[in-house]
Amino acid sequence: MKIGLFSDSHYSSQTVTCGVRYNSRSLEKIRLAYDRFRAEGCGLAVCLGDLIDREEDHGREIENLTRVAAVIRGSGVPTVCVMGNHDAFAFSPDEFYGVLGGCRPRTLRAGAAALVFLDACWSESGRRYAPGDGDWTDTWFPGEAGLERELAGISGEAILFVHQNVDPEISEDHRVANAAAIRRIAERSGIVRTVYQGHYHPGHRSVCGGIRYVTLPAMCEREDAVFVVET
Numbered sequence: 001m002k003i004g005l006f007s008d009s010h011y012s013s014q015t016v017t018c019g020v021r022y023n024s025r026s027l028e029k030i031r032l033a034y035d036r037f038r039a040e041g042c043g044l045a046v047c048l049g050d051l052i053d054r055e056e057d058h059g060r061e062i063e064n065l066t067r068v069a070a071v072i073r074g075s076g077v078p079t080v081c082v083m084g085n086h087d088a089f090a091f092s093p094d095e096f097y098g099v100l101g102g103c104r105p106r107t108l109r110a111g112a113a114a115l116v117f118l119d120a121c122w123s124e125s126g127r128r129y130a131p132g133d134g135d136w137t138d139t140w141f142p143g144e145a146g147l148e149r150e151l152a153g154i155s156g157e158a159i160l161f162v163h164q165n166v167d168p169e170i171s172e173d174h175r176v177a178n179a180a181a182i183r184r185i186a187e188r189s190g191i192v193r194t195v196y197q198g199h200y201h202p203g204h205r206s207v208c209g210g211i212r213y214v215t216l217p218a219m220c221e222r223e224d225a226v227f228v229v230e231t
């Protein structure tokens, strides 16, 4: 199965933020991404998080996410959106997936592989990110035991998706606090082939313990950050 991937669109009304993020342009880039996913026959699209960026007014954030939802729904391509820190600093999960009208992660089969989605929008204290929060460097995945059980029950290969970084080569401030434990679980399972991540905007690729770590470059900073992979 072909899967379309993009990450860190950071869509908002701002023309440019942080000098390099072209936020408002991302809606058109998402449209173009879905044109390509349809043209290439993708059976699924995955957004690796930070679909939207913050606005001063929550009504505006809802409007922005509604526009993105219309593009996704209009495409006809089944889609999963992993929440990123910017999404979770603006929306609770229920509101986020409610406005999107679906796209909630759940384990899926794609050809020979199982697709497993991790949510690291938690602080190390065990508290889930909530609207109004802002410390993106405090990131933690609370589901180690559940991940181990889930991987043990999968026949064939698994591909993991998570917004924040598990790759040990990415700087510590972007990395999930228990990234080493996640890598150990993935390695011990013997079935994880690739871990896809976003969050670190330049993007990166590495191999560690026999697993490929692919960090997608941010859509908001480039014109070509749209990918199609085959499972």
Ligand SMILES: [Fe+2]
Pocket (backbone or CB within 6 Å): 049, 050, 084, 085, 086, 136, 163, 198, 199, 200
């Ligand atoms: Fe992020």
